[in-house]
Amino acid sequence: MPANDLITKHCVPCEGGIPPLDLAAATRLRQQLHERWKIGHNGERIEARFSFSDYWRTAAFVNAVAWIAHTEDHHPEIRFGYNECTVQYWTHAVKGLTENDFICAAKVDALLP
Template sequence: MDTTIDDLATKQCKPCEGAMPPLSQEEITQLMRQLDGWNYLGKTIRKEFSFKNYYQTMAFVNAVAWISHREDHHPDITVGYNKCQVEYTTHAIGGLSENDFICAAKIDTLFQI
């Protein structure tokens, strides 16, 4: 699985079925190499984004919400005045799926704008 962040960012999330297994440690390791600044925490991946002010933070949160709605894959988001923490996991399978990495890549691409 030689996937780049650009490859991930152009993919679309697929519906996860409960029978689908979580990604293997090897798959997670390979996909983590494609993301910048995300932390692997067992069954989740998490990243904190920093901004100059509350307005920029909220604009980013709204953009993440739009991506999440479009992909039908929703993160846990913690918002502060000038920071936002985004955390992904796939609840239906009790671990990480490619969808988590697709959305993380889309958010990383958004943050670079």
């Protein structure tokens, strides 16, 4: 499935009760994202770092990521400073990764050229 298929999908509410993706499935989905996304925390999270030229561009990016989180009802951990931002996704209800994390990451990738 090309990355743009992830972009056209929407997150499905997750209340738990399902297993997280195993490392092989997470790796297949990660391959559809920009190479900046890394699987970490023992296969339980994906994370990417983004660099910008100034605070205004960084803050604008953070606001756009927040809008994605709002519209998909799936919320990342976001850390940012003057010209750098780290976005981390995992599905809290399953204590690991689900397709929702990759859908949102693909939408974040689409924010940048």
